Amino acid sequence: MISLSLLQRQVIESPLDKRLFVAGRAGTGKTTVGVERMHYLLAQGVPADSVLLLTPQRTMQEPYLNLLYSPERSAGGEATSATIGGLAKRMCDLFWPLAAEAAGFKNPDQPPVFLTLETAQYYMAYLVRPLLEQGYFQSLTIDRNRLYSQILDNLNKSAVVGFPHTEIGARMDSAWFGDPVQRRIYQDAQECANRFRAYCLEHNLLDFSLQLEIFANILWHEGHVQDYLKRTYRHLIYDNVEEDGPRSHDIINAWLPDFDSALLIYDTDAGYRYFLGGDAVTGYALADACDERVQFADSFVSSENIANLSNMLVSAITHRETETTDTSSTLDFILTHYYPEMLDQVVARIKSLIKDDGISPAEIVVLAPYLSDALRFSITNRLEAAGIPWRSHRPSRSLRDEPASRTLLTLSALAHPQWNIRPTKFDVAHTLMFALNTDLIRAQLLTEIVYRPPFDSLRAFDEIKLETQERITYALGERFTNLRNWLEDYRQSAPQPLDFFLRRLFGEVLSQPDYGFHGNMDAVRVASSLIESIKKFRQVMEPTMRDLSGLTERHDDIRLADEDLAGLGREYIAMLEDGVLAAQYLESWRSENVDTVLVAPAHTFLMMNHPVAAQFWLDPGSSGWAQRLAQPLTHPYVLSRHWEAGRLWTDADEVNAETESLARLTGGLLSRCRERVILALADLGETGFEQRGSLLRAFQKVLQESQPG
Numbered sequence: 001m002i003s004l005s006l007l008q009r010q011v012i013e014s015p016l017d018k019r020l021f022v023a024g025r026a027g028t029g030k031t032t033v034g035v036e037r038m039h040y041l042l043a044q045g046v047p048a049d050s051v052l053l054l055t056p057q058r059t060m061q062e063p064y065l066n067l068l069y070s071p072e073r074s075a076g077g078e079a080t081s082a083t084i085g086g087l088a089k090r091m092c093d094l095f096w097p098l099a100a101e102a103a104g105f106k107n108p109d110q111p112p113v114f115l116t117l118e119t120a121q122y123y124m125a126y127l128v129r130p131l132l133e134q135g136y137f138q139s140l141t142i143d144r145n146r147l148y149s150q151i152l153d154n155l156n157k158s159a160v161v162g163f164p165h166t167e168i169g170a171r172m173d174s175a176w177f178g179d180p181v182q183r184r185i186y187q188d189a190q191e192c193a194n195r196f197r198a199y200c201l202e203h204n205l206l207d208f209s210l211q212l213e214i215f216a217n218i219l220w221h222e223g224h225v226q227d228y229l230k231r232t233y234r235h236l237i238y239d240n241v242e243e244d245g246p247r248s249h250d251i252i253n254a255w256l257p258d259f260d261s262a263l264l265i266y267d268t269d270a271g272y273r274y275f276l277g278g279d280a281v282t283g284y285a286l287a288d289a290c291d292e293r294v295q296f297a298d299s300f301v302s303s304e305n306i307a308n309l310s311n312m313l314v315s316a317i318t319h320r321e322t323e324t325t326d327t328s329s330t331l332d333f334i335l336t337h338y339y340p341e342m343l344d345q346v347v348a349r350i351k352s353l354i355k356d357d358g359i360s361p362a363e364i365v366v367l368a369p370y371l372s373d374a375l376r377f378s379i380t381n382r383l384e385a386a387g388i389p390w391r392s393h394r395p396s397r398s399l400r401d402e403p404a405s406r407t408l409l410t411l412s413a414l415a416h417p418q419w420n421i422r423p424t425k426f427d428v429a430h431t432l433m434f435a436l437n438t439d440l441i442r443a444q445l446l447t448e449i450v451y452r453p454p455f456d457s458l459r460a461f462d463e464i465k466l467e468t469q470e471r472i473t474y475a476l477g478e479r480f481t482n483l484r485n486w487l488e489d490y491r492q493s494a495p496q497p498l499d500f501f502l503r504r505l506f507g508e509v510l511s512q513p514d515y516g517f518h519g520n521m522d523a524v525r526v527a528s529s530l531i532e533s534i535k536k537f538r539q540v541m542e543p544t545m546r547d548l549s550g551l552t553e554r555h556d557d558i559r560l561a562d563e564d565l566a567g568l569g570r571e572y573i574a575m576l577e578d579g580v581l582a583a584q585y586l587e588s589w590r591s592e593n594v595d596t597v598l599v600a601p602a603h604t605f606l607m608m609n610h611p612v613a614a615q616f617w618l619d620p621g622s623s624g625w626a627q628r629l630a631q632p633l634t635h636p637y638v639l640s641r642h643w644e645a646g647r648l649w650t651d652a653d654e655v656n657a658e659t660e661s662l663a664r665l666t667g668g669l670l671s672r673c674r675e676r677v678i679l680a681l682a683d684l685g686e687t688g689f690e691q692r693g694s695l696l697r698a699f700q701k702v703l704q705e706s707q708p709g
Contacts, residue, residue: 002032011263011294012036016044016235019262021287024296026671027611030265032300034239035063037263038079041235049077052233054252056244056273058083059607064237080233084248085208088215089114092206095225099214106202113205117152118533119540120207122575124148127195136188139181140632150633151192152207153276157639159209160245160277162216165193168639175638175649182632189633216247220254229255236262242280243273246641249282256289264290269667272606275628275636282641301611301674305330309677310670312705316698317663324705331702334680339619340378342682346616347382349678350597353614354388361389363613365598367605367669369624373401379599379618389596391522393604400576404523405530407434407516408502409573415487415505416495417456419570425451434523436479437516442472446480457491458484475514483509498569499534502527521594537572602665611672618680620699621691626662662695 004012011033014020024030042048048068055061061081068079082090092099092112100108115123125148128136137147158165169190173183200210219225236259238252256262264286271280287293299307308325315322334349336342346366353359366379371394383390399405410431413421423431428451433443449468450459461469461477461484469477486509490501506527510517517523598605598612602625628636637657638649670677679699685691 002036004032004036005029005298007294007296008033008036012040014261016041016046016261018292019256019259019264019290020292020294021264021266021290022294022296023266023268023284023287025268025299026270026609026668027299027301028296029300030267030296031063031239031609033296034237034263034265035067038064038237039067041261042079046235047077048079050232050234051079052236053079053081054087054236054238054244055081055083055240056248056278057240057607058086060240060243060609064239084215084244084251085212088211089206091215091219091225091229092211094228095219095222098222098224099218100204102218103210103214104201105204107204110204113203113540114211115200115205115207115540116536117208118575119537120152121145121148122537122541122571123199123205124152124192124196125575127199128192131188131192131195136192137185140185142632147633150631151189151196152209153631154189154634154639155193155196155207155209157277157634157636159212159216160247161279161639161641162247162250165197165209165213166190168193171643171645172635172638174646175635175643177648177650185632212247216251220251230258234260237265238262239265240270241266241283241286242270243267243278244283245277246279246282249279249286253286253289256286262290269664269671271664272603272668274640274661277636277640279641299671302671303330303675306670306673306675306677309702310667312702313670313698314663314667316701316705317666317694318659327702327706330676331699332676332678334678336681337683339682339684342618342680343378343382346379346618346678346680347386347388350383350388350616351386359613360595361597362595363674364616365600365605365612365614366616366618367600367602368618369602369622371599371601375618376599383597383599389594390599391594391596392599393608394601399526399530399533402526402530403430403434404517404520404526407431408505408510408527408530409576411435411483411487411505412498412501412569413573414456414458415490415501416569417491418495419573421570421573422453422456425453432480434516435483435510436476437514437518438476442476446472446476450480450484458487460484479514497534497538498572499531499538501569502531502534506531534569534572537575538568541568541571602669606665606668606672609672611674613674614676614678615669615673616678616680617669619685619691620679620681621693621696622685623691623693625665625693625695626658628658628661658694662698666695666698 008029011020011022022030022033038051038053041051053061053064058081064081068081093114096112097108100112105112125144128148128151132144140147154168155165158168163171169186173186176182176186196207197210199205200207206214236252236256241249241264252264266283266287271278274280302310305325305327308323309327309330311322312324312327314320334342334345336345350361350364350366353364354361368375371392376392376394380390380392400409406427407430410423410427413419413423414428425447429440429444429447432438432446433440436443445468449464450461452459461472461481464472464477486505490504495501496504506517509515510527511524512518517527598610600608602617635649637643637653681696
């Protein structure tokens with residue numbers, strides 16, 4: 001039974017005609033109130049299908065979904081859990097005849113095709129690649145996947161903030177103070193955005209930005225649409241208001257008077273999604289449209305000492321005065337000269353916390369400003385060697401970089417010789433190592449014998465010399481033979497869509513005992529995300545296959561190779577090789593009550609909203625804790641609703657933005673910490689250089705002020 005305060009109960013059991021705005025820091029019980037309010041509404045007989053749950057991001061809905069999917073919940077309708085973007089998509093689908101012609105689609109009598117993040121990047125690549133050959137972005141050195149994603153990000157920001165997409169380049173150009181070459185980059189980015197939007201209108205394609213624009217600019221103002229929404233949804237629960245965009249806040253502000261009841265939940269000192277268009281200012285303004293404001297102050301997570309540390313650290317970052325206190329009981333250090341030594345001691349301390357202090361692995365998190373491949377491998381390899389269960393989450397990591405997905409895709413290429421994809425011996429060796437659950441030496445030896453490009457099939461294990469078979473071991477040979485026979489049988493049959501093929505391969509071979517995916521939950525999660533990604537790609541591309549295959553002008557790398565659905569698998573692999581990132585998949589965010597140490601970037605941990613007992617902050621001297629990522633094609637502050645048109649973005653603005661971001665980040669992390677923070681610092685950082693970033697200077701100031709005398 002959950003223990004609730006009097007204030008929490010008052011909010012939960014408030015009348016069914018009240019619109020409340022609840023604000024407070026993380027850990028003060030706001031989401032708990034939201035979940036219990038949902039439970040209370042259903043217990044009072046409110047029809048579940050009249051309740052609308054909104055969050056800025058689907059991953060924030062997990063506590064509510066646990067209630068809605070609970071077996072203890074009484075039977076009945078289903079509450080709607082959505083984002084504004086998801087709601088926009090539903091309305092575009094439901095009221096397409098009202099929207100299609102008004103939005104300017106060339107074929108309003110044809111159904112819409114909704115794009116995912118991946119398929120939007122696919123079409124963006126289709127349009128931008130020829131322009132790159134003509135000299136667009138010539139002065140810019142950037143990975144192509146980042147180029148595509150930043151152009152799409154600009155379109156999304158225009159929709160989320162609420163300005164025409166044709167003004168993107170002009171807004172950034174007017175704020176630029178520097179090399180004139182950058183102005184040409186803004187022009188190129190604007191041209192690409194314009195071409196993408198025109199292509200979408202011509203082919204009935206709806207990316208996120210177009211869905212939201214149609215909903216906000218057209219459908220929301222239609223009487224039929226408003227009548228439908230207001231009759232369907234009578235009660236609103238809107239959590240993490242501060243992380244949503246201004247256009248979402250505009251719609252809710254106009255809609256609020258028509259709800260019987262509403263509970264809006266706002267996290268003060270948050271706003272971590274500002275780089276995606278989140279606007280805490282317009283979010284807080286929604287309080288004016290509510291009947292009552294409620295402030296939550298007491299934390300159910302952080303101890304008093306952690307709260308004092310948070311106040312002192314934020315004040316040190318923002319150069320404000322605050323009351324000093326002793327931090328020795330909550331702040332600890334790992335100090336070494338070299339980075340590998342530091343990682344060794346971090347793992348040793350984690351082991352001590354688990355064994356000596358009795359802290360559950362699930363109550364420990366290892367955080368870094370960025371989680372590079374090298375750091376992720378180094379820390380997780382040490383945890384594994386120490387027998388400490390771990391899990392890692394990095395949403396920005398492309399599926400192509402995951403060993404589990406590379407294994408599946410390499411096996412897919414071997415099973416489909418008609419694709420004319422010849423994996424390298426390096427890829428095949430690592431695939432056999434992972435799939436057959438063996439070491440790299442045996443996998444390489446096996447690969448050298450059974451895989452001989454340009455031949456695309458694998459030789460049988462029985463053809464290998466007996467002494468070599470013994471070196472490889474017969475147990476490994478048996479696993480290889482089972483896998484090879486399965487692939488050969490598939491090659492003799494009619495090809496299937498790639499997601500069907502992978503489901504069969506995973507279920508019939510790779511997940512079986514002694515194979516690499518058996519019991520490896522991280523690999524299973526990656527496989528699940530990959531298959532879901534391929535499925536969505538196929539569902540979007542199937543309706544447009546004939547259109548694309550009929551184009552007279554098309555880029556060789558982007559064409560559809562086969563009319564058969566199996567040919568889409570080759571297109572998907574080409575897309576991944578081009579660096580397209582996978583969209584978010586809920587499976588990778590689920591907290592799952594797994595007793596494991598989490599290794600993640602700091603911002604990712606914040607968005608998971610999962611309090612822990614102990615936090616390890618790696619390399620606090622790194623400038624990455626404060627500096628925002630270099631994004632030459634977009635700008636989250638200039639493309640916001642609060643930026644004054646024509647004003648220049650100066651170094652002073654950059655410093656102020658970094659200070660505000662660092663204060664928000666550290667305050668958010670500490671509000672999700674129960675007992676202690678361990679700073680892990682090496683004289684020479686991950687890159688081998690001495691680092692003295694602003695976070696480390698702030699900690700030095702805190703330590704100086706907290707010392708007695």
